[in-house]
Amino acid sequence: MSKAEPASAGLVNFSDEDLAVQVRKQDEKAFETLLIRHEDRVYHLALLIVGRTEEARDIAQEVFLAFWEDPGAYRPTARFTTWLYRVTSNRSISHLRTRAIRRIFSFSDNDPTETAPDPEEQADDRVEREERDSSLESEISRLPARQRAALYLRYEEDLPVAEVAASLGISFKSAESLLFRAKTTLREKLKIA
Numbered sequence: 369m370s371k372a373e374p375a376s377a378g379l380v381n382f383s384d385e386d387l388a389v390q391v392r393k394q395d396e397k398a399f400e401t402l403l404i405r406h407e408d409r410v411y412h413l414a415l416l417i418v419g420r421t422e423e424a425r426d427i428a429q430e431v432f433l434a435f436w437e438d439p440g441a442y443r444p445t446a447r448f449t450t451w452l453y454r455v456t457s458n459r460s461i462s463h464l465r466t467r468a469i470r471r472i473f474s475f476s477d478n479d480p481t482e483t484a485p486d487p488e489e490q491a492d493d494r495v496e497r498e499e500r501d502s503s504l505e506s507e508i509s510r511l512p513a514r515q516r517a518a519l520y521l522r523y524e525e526d527l528p529v530a531e532v533a534a535s536l537g538i539s540f541k542s543a544e545s546l547l548f549r550a551k552t553t554l555r556e557k558l559k560i561a
Contacts, residue, residue, distance in 0.1 A: 384448035391439040403432055406449070409525065410456050416520045417460035417513045418467075427459050446534055453525070453535035457517045464513055507557045508550075514538075515550035522547055 379387060379401040390398035410431055415424035431452070435442065442451050508516060514536060521532045533543035 385444050388439065388442050388444070388448050391436070399432075399436055402435075402448075406452060407432070409449075410452065412524070413453060413456045413517065413520055414460045416516050417457065418463055419509065423463060423467075424460075427456065427463055431456050431459060447531070449525075450527075450531050450534045453521055453527075454537050457514075457536055460517075461513050503558060504554070507554050510557075511550050511553060515546050515553075518543060518546040519550050 379390075379397055382390075382398070382401070384402060384405070387398040387402050391402065407428060411424055411428040414427040414431075415421060418424055418427065434455070435452075441455075442448060508519065511519070517536060518532055521527045521535055522529065527535065529543050529547065530540055532547070533540045536543065536546075538546075
């Protein structure tokens with residue numbers, strides 16, 4: 369192994385499920401491998417739901433930290449990614465509820481925990497905002513959180529509807545309904561035949 373390779377390079381060929389079993393034994397290299405494989409996906413799903421980069425980064429860190437602290441929470445009866453997406457979407461939606469509650473009790477439209485953004489973050493946000501400025505992205509961002517999550521998992525992660533349902537902790541029919549409603553809304557807003 370060269371010095372440029374991560375310590376987890378020897379575990380690259382292991383399945384996610386095998387790595388999760390190793391994490392139960394407090395194997396840091398297995399955990400690092402899972403982190404490297406999935407941190408971007410977890411972050412992007414959280415960002416899609418909460419809409420704020422720093423909050424999405426925090427949620428992604430919380431998801432992986434919770435897994436490290438309690439790897440037994442994952443049961444190998446489902447694919448690891450299905451479980452990971454479910455945990456991420458649940459934490460993200462819970463975060464939105466907490467944010468809404470803070471607004472209600474602060475009697476303001478602003479989140480009382482927000483601080484003035486630093487200039488570097490503003491530049492990052494500006495670039496992301498410009499990338500998401502297409503009308504489709506704009507309309508997707510207006511969809512309810514679960515619809516956005518369902519769309520992301522189905523079309524960005526290319527999961528079958530059954531895995532979307534499992535990831536969101538809902539029935540197959542509910543997942544189909546979420547996707548149908550989301551696509552119908554987008555067609556109406558974008559005037560797509």
